Amino acid sequence: MVEAIPISEDSLRVSKPIVSVDNLTITFETFDGKITALEDVSLEIREGDTLGIIGESGSGKTTLATAIMGMVAENGIVSGSVKVKGEEVTAAKISGEFYRKLKRKQKKMLYEKLLRIRWKDVSMVFQGSMNAFNPAYTIEKQIGEVFRIHTKLTDEQIRRKCVEVVESAGLNRSVLKAFPHELSGGMKQRAVIAMALSLSPSMIIADEPTTGL
Structure with a gap:
């Protein structure tokens, strides 16, 4: 039945x-x-x-x-x-x-x-990690900018968030003080992934995300 x-x-x-x-x-x-x-x-x-x-x-x-x-x-x-x-x-x-x-x-x-x-609702891991970063600014400056635009966190809170996201991508916090050209291809790619994940977006677009890893 x-x-x-x-x-x-x-x-x-x-x-x-x-x-x-x-x-x-x-x-x-x-x-x-x-x-x-x-x-x-x-x-x-x-x-x-x-x-x-x-x-x-x-x-x-x-x-x-x-x-x-x-x-x-x-x-x-x-x-x-x-x-x-x-x-x-x-x-x-x-x-x-x-x-x-x-x-x-x-x-x-x-x-x-x-x-x-961008970054909050939909973020993207770009295919060419070198092209995703401005060569004139440190990694911390660029990841921190995402938080400055989209949140009301203080500078100190932003610094802590930057440390959290790069470490979650398997990087040492020391990369935050580096410029893009000072990192290997794999490290740059991990930094791009960290930036894409920083605001826990609703959706992530990954364009050949394992390049260089």
Whole structure:
């Protein structure tokens, strides 16, 4: 005999997506003509999801990752959209070539919105760790900046947080006083991972995160 088990409303309730990509196409204007990096990509990522994207070099994996971060290059032509927790971060009217046409006030508003989202809601471990850091500043200065922008911690609390995050990535606290060029490739990559984890974001994008480790 089959017994019907009642299903509660809570069990049917599905969490809202952290990231929604809707029919995203990105084409870049180059000296050799237009190159389509992404074509009609749609996906949703919710809390607890793990998604792996595979493809050959140049297939658009990094382009998708940077689009989720709202970092489409200015030679990009965008259709479709990317939303993070309902906030549009990439779309034709605000990204790529259209970004250049925005007025200064519009650019400032967009920058402030993306600043709230990056690192706190979605963070990224970039493929090239050297390119992720400003060579003119120490590791502590750059990881600390994440806390200064997104929290109300004191300078002393920020220093302690910086120590915590680098040690959680398997690094000695001494790396905080170093400049990026003074670290090995593996140490830089661990520092990038530490920075991505610093605010315990809702989602982490890892673009070849084990490079150099």
